[in-house]
Amino acid sequence: MSAPQAPPAADSLTPVQRELQDRARGFVDEILIPLEEQAERAGGGLPDADVALIRREALARRLHGGLHSAEHGGNGWTHVEWFLVEEQFGRSTNALSWYVPTAYNVLAHGSDEQIERYLKPGLRGETHDAYAVTEELAGSDPSGIATTATKTDAGWRIDGEKWFVTYGDVAAVYIVMANARVDGASLPTLFLIDRDTPGISVVDDPPFTHNYPHGHPTLRFSGVEVGDEAIIGGLGGGDDLQRAWFAEERLGIAARCSGAMWRLLEETTAWAIEREQGGGRIIDHQGVSFPLADSAADAAAGRLLGLEVARLADSDADVKLVHAKASMAKLFCSEAANRCADRCLQIFGGRGYTRVNVAERFWRELRVDRIWEGTSEVQRIIIARSLERRGVEPVLHS
Ligand SMILES: Cc1cc2nc3c(=O)[nH]c(=O)nc-3n(C[C@H](O)[C@H](O)[C@H](O)COP(=O)(O)OP(=O)(O)OC[C@H]3O[C@@H](n4cnc5c(N)ncnc54)[C@H](O)[C@@H]3O)c2cc1C
Known part of the structure; x- marks a missing residue:
């Protein structure tokens, strides 16, 4: 009688998925975990050389890019594959995986120009983006946001204040939810706003419970002028x-x-x-x-x-x-x-x-x-x- 076969693992990973999991695990064990204590003792940050090491290794081991397509500079993973990589990232502390090049998924819905300008550099590890929805009076209920986008001859004027903007201190571009006022209607719309656009200021940058690489500042947008091309996902598509x-x-x-x-x-x-x-x-x-x-x-x-x-x-x-x-x-x-x-x-x-x-x-x-x-x-x-x-x-x- 032959020996009983081991049952397949309950998570039923394919050989390709298993290889990806092993690759991500090796990266976390060899690169991220050894830097945790140093980051903690430094209050979250790492020297440039260590940041460069994480980026270089993540790119070399093809662990960057989240769910983004290969065409845009990601790895075109399925959600299962992405889950397996994020799970390994989660085995490390101090959010050291934040240094792995990636970008928020909304950028994949951008125009060709937005993709070239914001998404591809993010996936190469050259820039960060930040997502700004929450406000002082609109947290759990984001439908209550008060930030407005008012039509001007040249495009739109953005006014409002956003709280807890993760990466807000380092992002090259802010993805900002605002109510676009059109013909008396208020249309929730996302705008891509370059960080150095006049009218943006940091109101507060409080310390948080964790020691992570980047902060979550409160940002004010006062009469910030952007063109129509700053809209992503269409007017009212936010x-x-x-x-x-x-x-x-x-x-x-x-x-x-x-x-x-x-x-x-x-x-x-x-x-x-x-x-x-x-x-x-x-x-x-x-x-x-x-x-x-x-x-x-x-x-x-x-x-x-x-x-x-x-x-x-x-x-x-x-x-x-x-x-x-x-x-x-x-x-x-x-x-x-x-x-x-x-x-x-x-x-x-x-x-x-x-x-x-x-x-x-x-x-x-x-x-x-x-x-x-x-x-x-x-x-x-x-x-x-x-x-x-x-x-x-x-x-x-x-
Ligand atoms: C470190 C950090 C980073 C963040 N990063 C970002 C970011 O990058 N971009 C961004 O836009 N936002 C960000 N946020 C904001 C985050 O999404 C909000 O804090 C969260 O959605 C809760 O909103 P709030 O803090 O206003 O709490 P509130 O909405 O004021 O809620 C307070 C309490 O009331 C409870 N509550 C509210 N409504 C109900 C209800 N209907 N039924 C039962 N209980 C309810 C809540 O569960 C909570 O316990 C970040 C927050 C933190 C702390």
């Missing part, structure tokens, strides 16, 4: 592009949180096996092993859900269903990763409370994943609406 942006970003958060849980488990399990107190290994106490077990269950469940959503996004499924399921993956993985980080920090004891400890860094850094790209409460609203409108079975089993 909401559609934004929905696609949110769905992608939410799945990306699910992937990175899955990676964070993976790394937390790797490091904390090794520590719990090695560490002895009272004459025995701490993993032999259920007070230590059970939180590890709960974390493993969280990590495995979140990862399968995330991969399922990625596969759905690669199919011709209803985009609204993909949005709802991306919300579900974001909600579960971000909440689960926060639970895991807290448990792992506890298992490291006093060492877990130092910033040189990976669990401590994740414990701080993962907190924002329950807030940005829509809070956990907002994700619950989206999921509940989808249950009502699309039905329980499609939401659960698609």
Whole structure:
């Protein structure tokens, strides 16, 4: 009788996907993780030489470009392939993967000129872009934004203030959501505004909980003049592009949180096996092993859900269903990763409370994943609406 065959891995990766995963994992282990402590001690930044190293290695190993097409300078990955790469990026702290050349997905909807000017340099690692939607009085409900675009003879005049603009301190271009006033109507529209355009000022640049490479400043746009060619996605097309942006970003958060849980488990399990107190290994106490077990269950469940959503996004499924399921993956993985980080920090004891400890860094850094790209409460609203409108079975089993 022949020996029983090992069952295929539950995540059923193809050889191509497995190779990509291994390549991304090698990059994170060899390049990013060794720089984490240095970045943390420096408050988030790295010397130019290290930044150049990350960019060079990411490009050489073809790990840049997110979901962007090869034609535009990306790698043309499927959502599953992209998930696998983002998951590995999520195994590192201090957002060091932010140095990997990429650009927001809306830029792929630009005109040929916008693609040449903003998208391609971003994917070569020469520039950054920043996405500015949130305002003081419009956060969870972005339909309440007050930024306006008023028609002028030469194009548009933008007035408003945007909060929490990630990359706002380094971006070459801001993707700004504004209400274009046309014939008494107010049309949500995205504008590409060069950072050095007169009328843009930094109102505030507060410190945040994490130590990341770039800030999230508050930007004021006062009488900023742009031409018609600054519009991306058409007049009034802002909401559609934004929905696609949110769905992608939410799945990306699910992937990175899955990676964070993976790394937390790797490091904390090794520590719990090695560490002895009272004459025995701490993993032999259920007070230590059970939180590890709960974390493993969280990590495995979140990862399968995330991969399922990625596969759905690669199919011709209803985009609204993909949005709802991306919300579900974001909600579960971000909440689960926060639970895991807290448990792992506890298992490291006093060492877990130092910033040189990976669990401590994740414990701080993962907190924002329950807030940005829509809070956990907002994700619950989206999921509940989808249950009502699309039905329980499609939401659960698609
Ligand atoms: C570090 C960081 C980076 C960010 N980067 C960007 C960026 O690059 N671009 C950008 O545009 N924005 C960015 N944001 C903004 C982020 O998306 C918002 O903070 C988030 O959407 C929440 O909005 P808010 O902070 O105004 O909170 P609020 O909307 O004021 O919410 C406050 C609380 O009320 C709850 N709440 C609100 N409405 C409801 C409801 N209907 N039901 C139940 N609970 C509700 C929320 O869940 C939350 O707990 C960033 C934020 C942070 C912290």
